[in-house]
Amino acid sequence: MSPDQIFEGIFALAVIWDERAGPTIISLYPEDSLSDPIGVALQIYLSSVAVFGQHQQAQRIDFSLPLLSISPNHLVRVAFDSWPDLEVRGEVRPFYIGFIMDKETDRIVIDDLTKNIWNYIDQFKREKRDYKVKSAWVEINANYMASKQGLNKQSIIDLKSENEDIDYTVLQAIRDIEIASDYWLRDNDRRALPLALKTAYKLDNVENGPAGHAYFLAGTIFTQTGDFENALEHFSKSVDSFKKANDLENAAEAMFNVAVVAFRLEKYDLAKSNILLSSDIQQDNIRKAKLYLQLAKIHIKLKEYDSASNSFEFALENSLKTNDYKLAAEILSYYSFRLAERAQATTDENFQFSLYEHSASQRERAAEYLILAAESLEAASSLLIASKIFLQIKNETKVIELLLKAKTLFLKDSDFISASRILVDLINMQKGDLETKESYAKEALQYSEKIADLDVRSLIKSRVLNEMAKICRLKNSGWEAKEYYNEALSIIQDRSENDFIKISLNYANFLYQIEDYGGSGDIFYQISGKLGLTNSKGQKSLKNAHLSYKKAVGAYLQTANTLLHNKNFKEAISYYEKVIGELDMAYKTTNINDQGQIKEWINQIRKSIRSKSLLFNNDQNKHLEKIDSEFIFEN
Incomplete structure (x- = not known):
């Protein structure tokens, strides 16, 4: 029991x-x-x-x-x-x-x-x-x-009167307690409740020890079926019966259950008194720890926070007397949760900071005990929660420390997914240390290759490659950045549209930044096609594509004219070809209301190119005319 x-x-x-x-x-x-x-x-x-x-x-x-x-x-x-x-x-x-x-x-x-x-x-x-x-x-x-419907109060009263039968003996009742327990514990069989009640009423004030067990079983069944009023009544009767039998150990257990149910019914004074009575009797340290944990919950409900803190410490102390590290972690985790809850509710910034800091520290303590309990995954999760609380109070040094510890624990359990995710977070947290950023990224790539699930591996690897590209940008290594972006997009394009769009936007903005306007325009145009023009991001991408193509036209035209001036006719032709191609895309991405203006601008550029025809030979002119004839609108 x-x-x-x-x-x-x-x-x-x-x-x-x-x-x-x-x-x-x-x-x-x-x-x-x-x-x-x-x-x-x-x-x-x-x-x-x-x-x-x-x-x-x-x-x-x-x-x-x-x-x-x-x-x-x-x-x-x-x-x-x-x-x-x-x-x-x-x-x-x-x-x-x-x-x-x-x-x-x-x-x-x-x-x-x-x-x-x-x-x-x-x-x-x-x-x-x-x-x-x-x-x-x-x-x-x-x-x-x-x-799992139990009995209502009227049916219990009826059952009492039915059990006046003198043919039902005490020995039968004692035997039936075991049968009722077996019904419930094995199969949650509904026959358990009436049988438990029948034996309890027969044994009450006759065989008080067995009666206490029968009432306790009835209280347990009522609790599990949500009938807390009946549960409270029968656990209380169990306490009385065990006391009469001088069975203080089981009386203490029954008192604990009275407290649990009274707490559910918001009868906090009754809950508190039963916990204190039970703790005076109870000798088992684990039970005492759970009693003090329940007492802490009551104090929190009553906003008796200093008393709650003391109860948590008593609960922790008793759990550690028997080296129950998992229970110790549970106590500290609950304490941490309630501290964070109080922090969210207060408007006093200094007090809020103190509560969050204390909450995070309790989570960190919980992780230490989970490590001692050989629960490495739970310990890692506890460290992650602690790191997120420290992040709220902007203690980034502590966040990094805890994330690295959590990563080590995840790797101990071969959880390469979580380890890689943590490393990506660490990359983003490093402000200016490019060497450390790159080290984290390379380590994350290494672990991502060990992820068994291909879809998950692709998702995480593409994210890491995206971060590697950002690092290369900061190092002014543009070609390497391009390679990482292209590899990331090739991995993710058929697996996650959300990630594909996100990385594509990063790549397009980077290309625009390094004045590769044609490449930038192509990617923005691709994004707008994927998202559609009913999507705000799709509309914005189309505008960015148009701006990029216009910039590309200007850049290519300037290069072509310079080459022509230097009499590098072959190269000039290739750039004029690029100009016409970018003009085509600039027109395709133009807002319909601006098409007249863009047509005029495009025609001016095309006429400018044609005016230079005397400088080219016949084959070169024919090549330019062919490209120009394929343009998307007439002069």
């Missing part, structure tokens, strides 16, 4: 994602159902990257995956989508809803989620940061409870 067995149905969380800030939990229900919701949110996102690759979370996808940070028996059903947001890179904000449940959850709940999960996502998309996931939880949990 353990409070660890209490499972209160389905947990739901609604999360938005930012590449730099990480997950932000918009809504969680039931509140306090997860000890480390930010850690769970991050694990869900990182798992989705492993399954679908980087940036695919902006698409409408849904999937299920195991959630080992809670237990081996839990999984999460997740649906991702995104909404437009001009403030973030890519101008889309990924978000998701996750429903966490036991693997043995009734089929009716799974089917209901499959049917309705996109309705919940669409509501989230409409309401954005105002969305409350409770509405989805209520609907889903109603089906969950229906599938």
Whole structure:
């Protein structure tokens, strides 16, 4: 009999994602159902990257995956989508809803989620940061409870009167406790509850120890089916029975469960008193740690923050007495989450800074204990969360330190995807140290080659090559930058349009910057074709293409005239050919309202070229005339 067995149905969380800030939990229900919701949110996102690759979370996808940070028996059903947001890179904000449940959850709940999960996502998309996931939880949990329906109060009263039967012996009742427990623990069989109640009423004040176990089982079943009022009543009766039997150890366990359910019912004084009574009796350090953790949650609800801090430290101290490092990390992670939550709520900048700093430090401590528990992936995730909190208070030195530690832990577990992503973040964080930037990029390329999934490997490698191109630009190595951009685009062009557009824009702007106007125009024109003119970026790219082509015309014409002046007729012809080609593209990319003006400008240039025909031989003139005759509009 353990409070660890209490499972209160389905947990739901609604999360938005930012590449730099990480997950932000918009809504969680039931509140306090997860000890480390930010850690769970991050694990869900990182798992989705492993399954679908980087940036695919902006698409409408849904999937299920195991959630080992809670237990081996839990999984999460997740649906991702995104909404437009001009403030973030890519101008889309990924978000998701996750429903966490036991693997043995009734089929009716799974089917209901499959049917309705996109309705919940669409509501989230409409309401954005105002969305409350409770509405989805209520609907889903109603089906969950229906599938494991317990007894109402009237049926319990009826059951009491039915159990007046003198033929039902104490020995039968004691035997039936084991049968009821077996029904519930093995199969969640609904017959467990009436049988548990029947034995409890028969044994009450007769065999108090067995009666305590029967009441405890009934309380557990009521809790799992969401009937907290009945759960509280029967856990309280379990406490009384165990006390009468002088079984203080089990009485302490029952008190803990009274506290948990009272907390859910917002009866905080009752919850607090039962925790304190249980802690006086309880000798097991792990149980004491969980008692103090629950007490800390109560203090936070009551805004007794100093008392909460003391309770967290007592919880941590007891967990470490038995070297339960994973529990220690759970305690610190929950403490960190609540500190960050307080920081978000305050308007005092100095106090906010202090809270964020303390929150990040607790996350870092949690990671240290997870390393001792040989949980390298969870430790790495904890360090990532700590780094994102430090980033909020602009402590970039600490961010880099923690990211490097996290990278090492991911590599220890052969998670080359996460290690490569961290290195890309580190490249972007380095302000002026090109040597370090290049070192990170080369290391990321090395790890990207070890990623088994071809799509994920291509996505990450193209991002790293894009960063390498940026580094070459800073080193004034234009040709190398071009090579990296071209390689990145060749890898990604058929795999992710979003990444292809992003890298293409970088490349086009770079070419314009180095006055390769023709190349810049071609890429901008290609982007506008992919995005379409109903898209604002597509419209802007078309304008940039037109500007680039006009610039190219001017540059090529100047070069051609110079070559002609120097009597380099062959080279001059090739540049006049380029001028006509760029004029063609300048016209194609012209706004329809400006076509008259651009026609006049183009014709002036063409006439200027024709006026120089006396300087060319017959073959050269015929070549120019042929090119000119293929122009897209008549004189």
